[in-house]
């Protein structure tokens with residue numbers, strides 16, 4: 066069921082090429098079909114995963130650009146910069162005081178656990194647990210970092226995924242249960258997980274909104290809630 070669903074989404078929306086990273090200071094973060102990341106870009110993805118908590122990507126982009134313009138987007142700079150100054154630089158992303166604390170905790174962690182070693186580490190659970198120990202990093206942020214910054218095969222669950230899959234008819238409840246649903250049924254492949262998550266987000270934006278637009282949804286034939294909604298309207 067999950068592979069046909071993926072094909073359906075991919076056929077409708079096309080590959081999404083997440084996560085956007087910066088190649089030139091002038092342009093800012095861009096979607097990246099090339100996939101291989103420099104260490105600087107890996108760090109940028111980690112920072113973006115924290116900044117995107119409870120805000121839109123546009124606001125995150127502004128904050129990232131501000132960090133780049135002020136030459137502050139590096140482990141060393143974020144570790145040494147004053148918390149208040151960092152908060153001011155990332156103001157556009159909202160909750161900036163809390164996020165500044167989280168970024169400093171991330172930078173502190175990475176200064177002891179270099180990105181290169183984390184990328185090479187084969188024990189996924191070990192790396193995940195390390196990130197989960199960082200202040201302000203929960204499962205969704207940790208998994209976004211593992212998948213999009215470090216290229217580890219882990220499925221990211223967010224509110225959009227739960228909404229869509231719940232409406233389709235799945236009954237999982239906890240974060241881990243939702244994650245297991247995908248990770249047990251799909252081949253363990255970071256590129257697949259990366260696209261799948263991005264496509265679910267796209268579907269949530271285009272069709273499966275709070276008030277869904279089921280008529281044009283590519284998953285309508287597979288969706289319990291969508292079909293009953295259509296029947297009630299006819």
Ligand code: SF4
Nearest residue numbers: 273277279282288291
């Ligand atoms: S058919 Fe409607 S409820 Fe079902 S996934 Fe599509 S938009 Fe969401």
